[in-house]
Amino acid sequence: MTWPGKIVYVQLVVLFVLSTTIYVYLYSSITMQTFAIGEVMKGTINDIIKWRNEMGDWAQKSTKFVINTSFPDNMQNVDKPILERSISELYNNNESGKKLQINILPQRTLQKIGERSKCIECTPKVLLTLFTSWPTKAEKYTCHNNTLRNWAQLKPHIQPVLFTQETLLAEEATEKGWAVLPVRKAGRGVPILKYMYKDAMERYNSTFYAFSNGDILYSQSLIETLQTVLKSSQIPKGKPMMIIGRRTNVPDVTSAEAVSGDKVQKTAKVRGKIFTVWAEDYFITSANYPWKDIPEVVIGRRAYDNWLVSNARKQKHVTIDATDTLVALHQTTKAGNQEGFKADNPEYNHNLLRRMYRHLHYAAGLTSCADYYTRYRDNKRIQILKRTAPKVCSPF
Incomplete structure (x- = not known):
């Protein structure tokens, strides 16, 4: 009568050890992945900040201008251009003879x-x-x-x-x-x-x-x-x-x-x-x-x-x-x-x-x-x- 009881006890111990092992494995894996994701996110944010600063410096140095050929319904978020060079000057420099596409980039913030x-x-x-x-x-x-x-x-x-x-x-x-x-x-x-x-x-x-x-x-x-x-x-x-x-x-x-x-x-x-x-x-x-x-x-x-x-x-x-x-x-x-x-x-x-x-x-x-x-x-x-x-x- 005692032998079957011991078998059940051993089975429970094995099941407990196996469950504990699986839990420890999953917890360790998730923790490592979270840490890795965190490090990747930090790197991404740093890259974005760097790109933003580089784009700001580039925009301030730019001397190109923009005039679209249509009336878009919403340009309220576009910085206002300052036309400091005449459009005729830019047009005369168009050597291709094609219709001139003038690009406007904001030169300074108003x-x-x-x-x-x-x-x-x-x-x-x-x-x-x-x-x-x-x-x-x-x-x-x-x-x-x-x-x-x-x-x-x-x-x-x-x-x-x-x-x-x-x-x-x-x-x-x-x-x-x-x-x-x-x-x-x-x-x-x-x-x-x-x-x-x-x-x-x-x-x-x-x-x-x-x-x-x-x-x-x-x-x-x-x-x-x-x-x-x-x-x-x-x-x-x-x-x-x-x-x-x-x-x-x-x-x-x-x-x-x-x-x-x-x-x-x-x-x-x-x-x-x-x-x-x-x-x-x-x-x-x-x-x-x-x-x-x-x-x-x-x-x-x-x-x-x-x-x-x-x-x-x-x-x-x-x-x-x-x-x-x-x-x-x-x-x-x-x-x-x-x-x-x-x-x-x-x-x-x-x-x-x-x-x-x-x-x-x-x-x-x-x-x-x-x-x-x-x-x-x-x-x-x-x-x-x-x-x-x-x-x-x-x-x-």
Whole structure:
């Protein structure tokens, strides 16, 4: 009776020893593997830190530049380039004769977009930084070429800026005295307005900043009107300001009619027709205008213009209708006077604003709703007067 008991006891001892041996083996193996993995991870982290430092040094030494040939929807994490060599210089050095691909790498770190960098204080202050953007279209070559020449003639009071990703267009603008900046952020391939303002305000030092449609020509009346606004005692000081106005439509403007500001003024008077109070083609704002708070509307599509003016009035900013003293000649081509309604995604801005706001009353943003307006006195001097807005301008 005792022999079977001893067998069971021996079996249990053997099983215990075997289990202990397996446990010790597995524990040792896992411990060694963990230690090895830890050492590998330490080496990897050290390599990453080393590569990061080497890449930072390489980027700072780099002198290459970048201009993409399309408008990506999101470039907000890309460092802002500084174009210190002209695009035309780089283009002329292209020995292959092929379409030039210019690569942009950040040369130095600027402050966050929307804040004024130190370098802006080193640049001469101008009256207005005037910027625009357009895609290359054969049927609008004469129109856009007229704009390039016309805006360049407004210097030194006005600094013209073109936002584009197209290398050849950037080169042409540079040759005509314009500054060129890349499009930082777009919606459905179209530049977003607020980022154009923020980038222009960071890069250039001026009293006013303005987006204008690329088919608008100006005369000396633009400079004279802005100078009057600055001197006016009628307008509250220190408040954000927006100046808008109606355009004058002129069909098939020739190069001869756009050769100078005087010609533009005469052409608008002789052949032009003032357009509706619903259309606003330029937005001149003061340097303290809060563009950071504006929704991400895009240019060239309907609804954003009236909303901008309505919002400015709602926020108690100063709004001025400069129609009677500021000539804005619209070069009407075959596309007509309602291009924003015919473009791709014409409802882009309206749909965006409708998702953000419960009620939209676009009529509150007509040019005739502005708090002030400009006009000529009998002696041809410009004056600014307070306006009583019509009933259609309320509520916001």
